Amino acid sequence: MEKTNPQHVVDVDIIRKKHIRLSAVALIILALIILSGMVTEYDHIEGLIAIPAALEWLFANMFFSSSTLSRLPTVLNLLWQTVLISVVSTTTAAFFAVIFAITGSRLTAINGPLMYISKLVASISRNVPVVAWALILVISFGTNAATGFLALFFTTFGFLVRAFIETIDEASSDTVEALKATGATYPQVIAKAVIPESMPQMFSWVLFMIETNIRSATLVGLLTGTGIGYLFDLYYKQLDYEMVSLITLAIVIAVLLIEWVSNWIRREIL
Template structure:
């Protein structure tokens, strides 16, 4: 019996592996992509980047302006993430099978979150530009909507996986809904939820650069302006500052996550 099960698993794994190879090859043929040509082009690309993207002393004189725009992007990302977190936590409580008040409400909450999650942040930015124009509000809502949809799903999975036993014990003792949430759900799930929040802050800082290009705000606006004017030294300086900030935030968030776990 065990041998038959293992044989079936091997066949399924083999079939899936073959399908992935076929899909990969088909995609390369359709897009006319050549892996060999791509590998050959890597050294030339690295040399071009080393020559053109290294900031000069003249570019470094604009560092204060870059940092000002970068700070605007960081603040926007954090604010959008934190406000989305509050709304996502509420919807996750309604959508989780462990804490939902009514089954229909739970389905509705998960459905709304699914819609927001499956629309990319770029699509949100393009749609919102039509309504709000090129300003910070557009960037905020684009980040807020995509973050909200993602966090609702992650929070629901966290609640269902981490707190079901504790919730059942509290319900058996006659605890109220709020007591179940604040004494059974949040203490067990808060470390994992905070991990997802920090992850979204990191992600949103990267996404905010692209959103800024579309909305004409933040560090993305500077990147787009210098890129279109072929000022690659400034493009390199902006890219380096973004990378350093993301690394710094990732380092800090890892420290915090280890401290609270």
């Protein structure tokens, strides 16, 4: 009789265990979906059946006419303001995030307490949602562009500090130690070793946050009464679905263009 290969038996056993784990995970996910439907009283079957009718309504009401298209300059003007607020808030947050990341990274930390304070400040800033920041700040600053800027700034700052800390931690410690061995000061180590090695990845994170903030700025505009979000909210409440369609299309195209530019820049610098 042909002998069974022990290695083959082991491989089959590993594959069987993987299949069992995948099946168990799939059953757990299915159970969670059913349980969530029961708790929220949402019928998944009815939701799926309603999709064709929803698409039919969408195509019947969201196409814009030439008269609506004549208001495109207004849409583009407010969209441009939204893009600028996103870029300015992101770049400003990136400047401060670099400082906090340098003091918060284990590789470049000045001392332990300052490192944990930097991480704590960034964590608080990051874990408050941008919508919550907008609602908090609108009480103090009112409905203006400054409120939207600050809401995006605080959220972006917290995220970038964490991303920059991880980037700096991944930098070569050998270069840092070599510079220290030659008698280089702390600022010289940062300027000659840490920043040059981490800058490409940091720049990539900044570009990513600019893309994200353009989407977030639209939502913030709904709450602060500024930018393209304000215009969207205005026409949505008037049930002017043609203008809503035009604004949505303009936002999508703007985000896609900026994403394309960001990807091109990333390919050039990374």
